[in-house]
Amino acid sequence: MDNKELENEILKIKERNKRVELDKAWETSWTRRICICILTYIVVIVYSNMIKTSSSIWFSSLVPVIGFTLSTLSLKVVRNIWEKGVK
Numbered sequence: 512m513d514n515k516e517l518e519n520e521i522l523k524i525k526e527r528n529k530r531v532e533l534d535k536a537w538e539t540s541w542t543r544r545i546c547i548c549i550l551t552y553i554v555v556i557v558y559s560n561m562i563k564t565s566s567s568i569w570f571s572s573l574v575p576v577i578g579f580t581l582s583t584l585s586l587k588v589v590r591n592i593w594e595k596g597v598k
Contacts, residue, residue: 533594542593546586551578 512520537543558574 533597536597537590537593540593542589543586546589547582550582550585554578554581 554574554577558571558577562571
């Protein structure tokens with residue numbers, strides 16, 4: 512392996528390490544935690560309005576699933592905004 516190849520490998524490792532560090536920072540960030548709380552709260556509010564007409568345990572069991580799904584889908588946008596602020 513010549514010097515150029517070695518330098519390229521080192522650069523790739525450094526870039527990967529930056530991405531991993533950013534991933535770790537995102538996973539423990541308050542931005543992520545607050546967004547999950549807000550999205551879950553919104554789902555519970557919507558659910559509470561809907562449950563007035565339903566008392567099915569099967570329907571009520573969907574609340575945590577919907578909250579989690581919405582948080583994982585919409586947090587990508589929030590994360591992109593957060594990453595721009597961190598960089």
